Amino acid sequence: MLMDPQQLRTFVSVVDHRSFSLAARALGYTQSAVSQHIAALEADLDTPLVTRRPVAPTEAGVRLLEHARPLLLRLDAARADIARLRQVHPGRLTLACTPGALTPAVAHAVVRLRTTSPRLAVSVRTCGRGEAVEAVLTGTADLALVDGAAAPSDPLPLPDAGPLTAFAIAQEPLAVLLPATHPLAGRPALRLADLAAARWIEAPDAAVPLSHLRAAAQTDGFGHQLAYAGGDMRGLGTLVAAGGGLTTAALPAARHVPGVAAVPISVPRIVHRVEVLQPRSSTGPAAELSDILRPSQ
Amino acid sequence: MLMDPQQLRTFVSVVDHRSFSLAARALGYTQSAVSQHIAALEADLDTPLVTRRPVAPTEAGVRLLEHARPLLLRLDAARADIARLRQVHPGRLTLACTPGALTPAVAHAVVRLRTTSPRLAVSVRTCGRGEAVEAVLTGTADLALVDGAAAPSDPLPLPDAGPLTAFAIAQEPLAVLLPATHPLAGRPALRLADLAAARWIEAPDAAVPLSHLRAAAQTDGFGHQLAYAGGDMRGLGTLVAAGGGLTTAALPAARHVPGVAAVPISVPRIVHRVEVLQPRSSTGPAAELSDILRPSQ
DNA sequence: CATCCAGTATCAGCAATACTGATGCTCATG
């Protein structure tokens, strides 16, 4: 078979596990089958894809990985898209939210939905941006709410792994979070470019990724020595207060963090933006919630 | 096999040909095999994908199509990406251009490249935006030049079917092309929104697609009764002069079209933009040309 | 209403394939 998705899945698993045998265990194959999958791919593409001992992707393997992961995601997305057509009106609603997208307005909308549909089982989970997109695509979640930074009225730069409809439900000033003792903490506003050389915290799940800032400011910089994994925003605030580095947040949410000053960004024009992501044809409670959230025009 | 690419290819072909037998002919299978492919897909996804007599995609089939085409394109792109690592044709350079991207500057760059590499065989072909992207992804072309309209310094809205590097090589005022006898033809500048209700020509290959205008102007409108297929810009100008409708072009290129007035757009801020598209790791003459074209900073 | 025709579904049979389990080989390690 030519570029069989199974083979691609095996290849990804081998790279992830850095081992043929472990990948085999994870996939429920024998080691022999995995070895043959990789050999078949390498024969098909006429180039080695992984080095053995240690097991690591070659240059060609890295290229293939860049395609294989989105490809497999899209296959799952296609399956989920079609499965959704039959699944009419379940009494469940699953939301995937990035932490910064779980605003009071969203919470109120959920509560309001529960008053009109009292028997509806709603579950909310916070996760990273990529996971949220993936969840909606694969049907793990009915709706996603993601936040990020962008120029006003620009869409968020999200990975495009399939057809999704997106619309913004909130745009608020983007603020820099600094320690309250920071020399710039008292300013009424700040220019982002002046902070490009500062020490930032890269917290891609709990805050706006630095890549968004670079893209919006159209400058380099925004380097970081401190990375913060996980989705807890309070802990991130604590790090900022302790001088671990700077981060950003929507202005309203950024106030009242102990030991932290929030200063809005004046230049460039950049906003904190919350978007709803849903499958192209969403029905049932997900569509209802999306209607509640959609800005009336 | 679960969602075999071959089956997807068969499915796409069946929909395109509106016939199992014709699709079989096109793919080199028997009609029986095609029937079994479709049956297998339908069994796997547990839903009918095409109606028979006449053969047409069901709702689920339409969904699957939305995924299947990009999926198959990406598979080819992955193969091409890896093939490029080994197979460099140093003596050949193939360019795919949208007509509006073939500016004098580009032509001069090609000529300049030929003076430094006199033995280089260069071939230029004009085609639509989608084809150009596809050509670079699948390795049919080494480099693509595409034009379109966008807000200043915004990237062009191109289909994302894989990793490509893109950069702009020209940004020029975008002009509306009107018949010289048109009441607005004498104006020094025009607001795009005032023309949203006008009659436009949709010429996605030869000019900026109306969808770009809608996106850039952030309004509806820009409807058309007249569609113009093909890549010839002169013919399009003739249609405009005859009162067939309006279109747009880069301001410098739009002057001196007989019977046509070119009026720059003042609001919103919108530009005609030419971008170079190339595979992530481009080498040889393609990289040289790309270096010549890249704006020095 | 009977017939025909174009086109899809189904079936049996065969060739190609994709697994498993056993074994061989290779490199890193002490």
Added chain:
DNA sequence: CATGAGCATCAGTATTGCTGATACTGGATG
């Protein structure tokens, strides 16, 4: 140089995927 962890290879077998023949179906025709 002995060892062992881990990848490659091979033979055997169950499964899959194709072809060619044939049955079936809905629409057109008179």
